[in-house]
Amino acid sequence: MLMETSDELLAAAAARGDRAAFATLVGRHYDRVHGLAWRLTGSKAEAEDLAQDICAALPSKLRNWRGEARFTTWLYRVVVNAAHDLRRRQATRARAAQGWGDWEIARQDEIASQAEAADWLAQAMTRLSPELRDTVALVLGEEMTQAEAGAVLGVSEGTIAWRMSEVKKRLRAMAREEAE
Numbered sequence: 001m002l003m004e005t006s007d008e009l010l011a012a013a014a015a016r017g018d019r020a021a022f023a024t025l026v027g028r029h030y031d032r033v034h035g036l037a038w039r040l041t042g043s044k045a046e047a048e049d050l051a052q053d054i055c056a057a058l059p060s061k062l063r064n065w066r067g068e069a070r071f072t073t074w075l076y077r078v079v080v081n082a083a084h085d086l087r088r089r090q091a092t093r094a095r096a097a098q099g100w101g102d103w104e105i106a107r108q109d110e111i112a113s114q115a116e117a118a119d120w121l122a123q124a125m126t127r128l129s130p131e132l133r134d135t136v137a138l139v140l141g142e143e144m145t146q147a148e149a150g151a152v153l154g155v156s157e158g159t160i161a162w163r164m165s166e167v168k169k170r171l172r173a174m175a176r177e178e179a180e
């Protein structure tokens with residue numbers, strides 16, 4: 001008996017909670033929903049997921065169906081809207097992934113730059129006198145204050161300040177030489 005009932009009557013009954021009417025509607029139109037979804041997405045797997053999602057959401061969507069158009073017209077609109085939503089979500093994910101990709105590239109570049117700078121500094125330090133190397137190792141490497149480094153090396157804080165100033169001058173000179 002339900003097989004001869006119009007889509008519009010079945011939709012109205014399904015909207016009121018009639019499970020048999022809903023099952024008849026889905027059975028009657030699933031292939032259409034899937035076929036349109038496939039044409040809209042271009043992917044069998046996406047079409048299957050989309051058709052299943054539409055069928056799962058259909059009971060709540062039917063409550064909003066006003067019967068102003070044929071049921072099939074309304075159902076096609078639901079499929080088209082679902083496909084558009086899927087494309088928007090995919091585009092958003094792609095943009096987010098691209099953004100993360102750009103961020104990761106920048107992060108890797110920064111890590112490489114820092115490693116290169118650390119390697120250059122380590123190599124440049126071998127060209128400094130032992131007193132200057134010791135001072136740099138404590139102040140920069142161990143993050144000691146100039147007073148703490150002075151206490152470890154047995155010199156005044158002023159001497160440590162002078163040595164750090166001298167280290168900066170020599171490192172700048174080395175960098176200029178290498179740049180030329």
